[in-house]
Amino acid sequence: MQSHSLALVAVALLLAVWTLVAGWAVLAARARMARAQGAQQLARKLARMVEEAPALPLLVRADGRIEGASRLAGWLGRDALPDYLTELEDVLDAQALGALTQAVRHTQKTGAPLAMALVPRGGARTLSVRGGLADPQVAPADAALLWVFDATDSESRVRALEAESAQAHADFSGLAGLIEAxxxxxxxxxxxxxxxxxxxxxxxxxxxxxxxxxxxxxxxxxxxxxxxxxxxxxxxxxxxxxxxxxxxxxxxxxxxxxxxxxxxxxxxxxxxxxxxxIEQMEELTRQFRRFREAERQTLDTLSAGIAQFDAGRNLVFANQPFLRIFAIPPAWVADTPPFDRVLDRLRDGGKVPEVRDFPEWRRERQAWFHAREPREEPWHLSDGTHLRVVAQPMPDGGLLLIFEDRTEQLQLSATRDTLLRTRTATFDNLFESLAVFGPDSRVQLWNRRFATDWALDEEFLATHPRADHLLTRLAPSLRRPAQVGQIGQVIQAATLERKQTSGRLALADGRHLEFSGVPLPDGNGLLTVLDITDSQKAEAALRERNAALIEADAVKSRFMANMSYEFRNPLNSIGGFAEMLDSGLAGELTPQARDYVAAILASVARLGEQIENVLDLSQSEAGMLPLAREPVDIFPLLADVVRERAEKITAAGLTLDLRGTSAVGKVTGDVRRLRKVFGLLIDNAMAATPEGGRILVECTRQAHDVRVVVSDNGKGMDAAALARAMEGLSLSTDGRPVERRLGLGLPLVRQLIAAHGGQFELLSEPGAGTSAIVTLP
The missing domain is CATH 3.30.450.20 (PAS domain)
Incomplete structure (x- = not known):
């Protein structure tokens, strides 16, 4: 029983031990399962992290076999990774694959790190490869572990930055070179x-x-x-x-x-x-200032009024004629008034035309500043003044106004028109046959006597026939028709050759004609035909009488020359004695005696001047007047003559206006004689002009001549008085003075101008003044 109990205890113990062992085994198995599950879960997590990582591993074994993530195949453009590294030749070009293979082998042998960039075929992606020798726990020895990054964006950015850096470097180099150069x-x-x-x-x-x-x-x-x-x-x-x-x-x-x-x-x-x-610019600025000052001084010498406005429409300059024409004080111009204010002042002074709407008229004139071309318009003022106004836009946006007083010019133009009408009436009532031919040999003008004498109808002449057609009509009227060519030669000489020729012809009806061709100043030629049938009978007698008159005139000229010299000696003695008396050599004179001596000296000077004039006149008529031939600046000479008489002009209460510039040029002649000519003409004008009158001396350049006009607004003369003045007479037929002229002055002027090869003309009308015109070659 005891043994049985021990057996049971042993069995129980054995069962307990077995149960414990079995329980421990079960617990150990569960722990291993848990660890396996954890490792498997960790592996899956690590695999997932590798799949999601920006870098993918690539294991290259010593024999060249490769292992890697499947996503890496997509980066390389394949469905799956090949077994060996060398099989990537369809993905990488030969050069890139060779470089990768060599770098991997170097790493496997030396353990050195690897870094390089790969671009698969097609160039859509850039891969950055970094790696080294793999850990033995990961792979056997001599294996290389590569990490592959998708560096497409970063490489693009790097290339962009490199390009930007290169461009910046190039720009900097260019800028530095530009600054250096x-x-x-x-x-x-x-x-x-x-x-x-x-x-x-x-x-x-x-x-x-x-x-x-x-x-x-x-x-x-x-x-x-x-x-x-x-x-x-x-x-x-x-x-x-x-x-x-x-x-x-x-x-x-x-x-x-x-x-x-x-x-x-x-x-x-x-x-x-x-x-x-900016030295050159400063010098140009100084030159511009000097030029502007010279320009303004020149503008002050012009007879036309000049007003200059700047881009702001302010008056910045006005020359002296402008101030005189519009009665503006210089201080007012110094305030640079605006354009509108200038027009308002002109209107207040009655110096603008009368208009119904002055503000609108003023606004229209403001448009001159924006005009592209010069504007011109006449201003007829209430006081009878006629102004020609020219508005010249300036490049800087300003405006230049030119005011030219054309009152006298219009008056002269009216006088000229009257003279032209008078000439036309005279032309038609002459007893000579006259015809004017143009340079193209066509008949331009003719008088009634020309058509009557040659039996030509007006309809034919109205067609302005050429000279050859006209001569065909004239030939039957001649005694010898072949001589009609002489008329053609005279016409040609007058129009084309600018020569004066003449001739005579006999008509079939017994008349004798004398014809002459005269070149006219306007380029035309004048054909004059005179019936000399009656005059031929007295021609011989006239020739004899003419020879006698020529001889008598020569005797007169020699007599006058001798008498002038004879007068000069006693006159010099009288003057010398009078000067000695005046100086006190004969004792102190009383005031009344001094006045007498002064009167004697004045009379001696006056008489000496007249004797000199007589001598010059007689020498000129005899063809013995000595003349110097030298270049003469005509305008400065006129200015000197006017300057010498400035006090006399002021004392007489007269105004003298000298017009012209030195650009008129020079003539060839005797300075002393020309000074005397213009002095006599100005003295004549002064003597003929009452107090408050005006004298104009104008010098202009024509095509081949210089023209000087001395005019006054005196009483003027009729034709008879004008003829007597040209002969040196100063009294009318009834003994009353016509106009105070200087005796031999005008005949002497005519002779001196003729000796210089020029022309002298005296024009006058009662109440319209007198104009003396001198033309010098």
Whole structure:
């Protein structure tokens, strides 16, 4: 029983032990299962992390076999990874695959790290490969573990940054080259205002050896002088953060030049600067000022009024004729009034045309500033003044107004029209046959006598036939028709050759005609035909009488010349004695005696002048007048003559207007004789003009001649008085004075002008004044 109990206890113990062992085994199995499940879960987690990682592993064994994630095949553009590295030849080009293979082998042998970039075929993705020798726990020895990154975005960014860096470097190089090659000095100062960089132009300007010397020695381009130093100016610019531009003088290449210096703040880096040589511009500015002053002085000498407005429509200049025409004081112009105010002042002074709506008229004139072409219009003023107004737009937006007083010109034009009508009436009532031919040999004008004498109908002449057609009509009327060619030669000589020729013809009806061709100043030719049938009978007698008259005239001229010399000697004696009396050699004279002596001296001077005139006149008529032949500036000569008589003109209460410029040029002649000619003409005009009158001396250049007109607004003369004045007479037939003229003055003027090869003409009408016209070649 006891043994049985022990057996039971042993069995129980054995069962308990077995139960314990079985329980422990079960618990151990469960623990292993739990650990296996944890390891498997960890493996799945690690595999998932590897799949989601930005870098994928690639294991390359020593024999070249590869293992890697399936996603890596997608990066390489394949469905699955190949077994060996060399089988990636369809993914990588030969050069890239060779480089990868060599790098992997090097890593397997040496354990050195590997880093390179791969671009699969097609170039859509860039892969960055980093790796080294694999851990023995991961793979057997000599295996390489590579990590592959998708570096597509980063590589693109790197390439973009590299391109941007290369472009920035190129831009910087180009900018540096541009600054270095710039012809103007440029420099850069650091925050301490020390020179750090200068270009070659700066080095040349300061005469330094190199830019390094300039920087080390701190050589400044601009001297400090009395003002702040360049560094102090740059410091102020750096502190204010605003650029500064100034004009200073500097010595450049040994020459003093005017420079425009600019300092520019460059953030917190410092201050950059450059200098522009404006010496030439300053010189041009000075030249422009001198030119403008000279131009305005020239405008002051013109007879036309000039008013200049700037782009702001303000009056900036007005010459003296403008001030005189419109009675404007210079001080008013100095205030630079606007255009509207100028027109208002002119209107207040009655110097603009009378218009119904003045504000609208003024607005229309404001449009002159915007016109592209000059505008011209006449102004007829209430006081009878006629102004020609020219509005010239200026390139700078301003306006130049020119006011030309054409009152006298219109009056002269009216006088000319009257003279033309008078000439036409005279032309038709002459007893001579007259016809005017143009340069094209066509008949331009003819009188009634011409058509009557040659039996020509008006319809034929109205067609303005050519000379050859006209001569065909005239030939049957001649005694010898073949002689009609002589008329044609005379016409040709007058129109084309500008020569005066003449001839005679006999008509079939017994008449004898004398014809002559005269070249006219306007380029036409005048054919005059005179019936000399009756005059031929008296021709011989007239020739004899003419010879006698010529001889008598020569005797008269010689007599006058001799008498002039004979008069001169006693006259000189009288003058000499009178001067001695006046000087007190014969004792002190009483006031009344001095007056007598002064009267004697004045009479002697006057008589001496008349004797000299008589001598010149007689020598001229005899063809013995000596004349110098030298170039003479005609306008300055006229100005001197007028200046000599300025006091007399003022004392007589007269106004003399001299018109012309030195551009008229020169003539060839005797200065003393020409001075006498124009002096006599001006003295005549002064003598004939009452107090308050006006004398005009105008000098103009024509095609081949110089024309001088001396006119006055005196009483004028009729035809008879005009003829007597030309002969040196001063009284009418009843003994009353016609007009105060200077005796032999006008005949002497005519002779002196003829001796110079010129022409003299005297025009006058009662109540319209007198005009003396001198034409010199």
């Amino acid at each position: 710039a012809p103007l000095p440029m420099w850069f100062r650091d925050a301490a205002m020390r020179l750090r960089l200068v270009n070659s132009a700066y080095v040349r300007a300061v005469g330094a050896a190199s830019a390094v010397d300039v920087v080390e020695q701190g050589i400044e381009l601009v001297e400090a002088g009395e003002g702040p130093t360049p560094a102090k100016v740059a410091a102020d610019v750096f502190a204010s953060g605003r650029p500064l531009e100034r004009v200073v003088s500097a010595t450049i290449n040994g020459q003093r030049r005017t420079m425009r210096v600019s300092d520019l703040p460059i953030g917190a880096e410092g201050v950059a600067g450059y200098a522009v040589d």
